Amino acid sequence: MSVQSNTKATIMKKSLSSGWPIILGIVLIALTMRSPLTSVGPLVGSIRESLGLSNTAAGLLTTLPLLAFSLLSPFTPILARRFGVERMMLYALVLLMAGIAIRSLGATVPLMAGTVVLGLAIAVCNVLIPSLVKRDFSHNVGLMTGVYSVSMNLFGAIASGVSIPLAHNLGFGWTGALGIWGAFALVATLFWFPHARASHASVRATTSGVSARRSLWRSPLAWMITLFMGMQSLIFYVLIAWLPEIMTSRGLSENSAGWMLSLFQIAALPVSFIVPIVAGRMKNQRLLVIIMTILLFVSLGGLYFGGNAFISLWTILLGIGGGCAFSLAMIFLSLRTQDAHDAASLSGMSQSVGYLLAATGPTLFGLFHDITASWNLPLLLLLVVTALLFISGLSASKNHTI
Numbered sequence: 322m323s324v325q326s327n328t329k330a331t332i333m334k335k336s337l338s339s340g341w342p343i344i345l346g347i348v349l350i351a352l353t354m355r356s357p358l359t360s361v362g363p364l365v366g367s368i369r370e371s372l373g374l375s376n377t378a379a380g381l382l383t384t385l386p387l388l389a390f391s392l393l394s395p396f397t398p399i400l401a402r403r404f405g406v407e408r409m410m411l412y413a414l415v416l417l418m419a420g421i422a423i424r425s426l427g428a429t430v431p432l433m434a435g436t437v438v439l440g441l442a443i444a445v446c447n448v449l450i451p452s453l454v455k456r457d458f459s460h461n462v463g464l465m466t467g468v469y470s471v472s473m474n475l476f477g478a479i480a481s482g483v484s485i486p487l488a489h490n491l492g493f494g495w496t497g498a499l500g501i502w503g504a505f506a507l508v509a510t511l512f513w514f515p516h517a518r519a520s521h522a523s524v525r526a527t528t529s530g531v532s533a534r535r536s537l538w539r540s541p542l543a544w545m546i547t548l549f550m551g552m553q554s555l556i557f558y559v560l561i562a563w564l565p566e567i568m569t570s571r572g573l574s575e576n577s578a579g580w581m582l583s584l585f586q587i588a589a590l591p592v593s594f595i596v597p598i599v600a601g602r603m604k605n606q607r608l609l610v611i612i613m614t615i616l617l618f619v620s621l622g623g624l625y626f627g628g629n630a631f632i633s634l635w636t637i638l639l640g641i642g643g644g645c646a647f648s649l650a651m652i653f654l655s656l657r658t659q660d661a662h663d664a665a666s667l668s669g670m671s672q673s674v675g676y677l678l679a680a681t682g683p684t685l686f687g688l689f690h691d692i693t694a695s696w697n698l699p700l701l702l703l704l705v706v707t708a709l710l711f712i713s714g715l716s717a718s719k720n721h722t723i
Contacts, residue, residue: 389437452668610649617643
């Protein structure tokens, strides 16, 4: 037993030490996967006034990437099997830079078109990173999931906080504040290029054929993971789109509202790293699902019923609960599958259907606000979504594999 433990520890250590270029590459790519999206929320007011958009149309800035995620996710494993995981991620980074540039041209059509393009790019990375982790770090899935999760959340939080200062204080305007994130995509592209070029084999961290994909769509467990992915994504992207507006309706300044959105994401950082590691060591993750649900109910209830006295506390609890939900969604893709093939297939399925569900959120919530001139109904609906997240999470956390 001791020999087996030592052997496993040696394999784990070797995996991390010899794979540092992949680890750094994953981190750099993860840094670009949320910042182009989270930088929009604080600027919605400026964009809406500049282009004359309604709240419903402004909600499309968050909805369109989710629709792009849903459209491309099921096909990404097939493309990766054809071209290789590393090369597909390189193509995605180039596409991401193009999307950010187009979106920053300052007119409605390029704004929407660029948003779709960058959404397609991020969809590829969303699907393939869990598969890459499963393939190259199978003995360190929890740790590596935590590493790229916290990287995504960190830069997402920074992007939310600096958007208003960049746009107003430094004179970049909303176009420059959105466009600056293309520089980080360029850095990730330059780092990843040699690695993709050196990858001659078409890495098959993808589906193992049509029959495997069909079996996933018939799996109740896969559907529960998919529903969990969709509900946690809906909550996150609704808050990314509208939390600053909710805060300004409570009397906060635009700048303070942007930093509250950053606080929401910063609060998620510790749990984004810790939860995957803890979850990977648990027989099942039901306790984590229960804790996540309590945090979300308390924080959303506080925003609905409370005044401004504890608004920072509700924001922090909301971030912790949301970070826990996101981390569980990511780790389920690895824990509930047997190999990288299944991980890519499940990732494609859950993100396709899940993000399609999530895509309804920002636009509908903007529409409900337009109709009621209040954020009370949207916050009540988020409580209903949290209940669905809890139900699907209990099933997804069972100790089974697909």
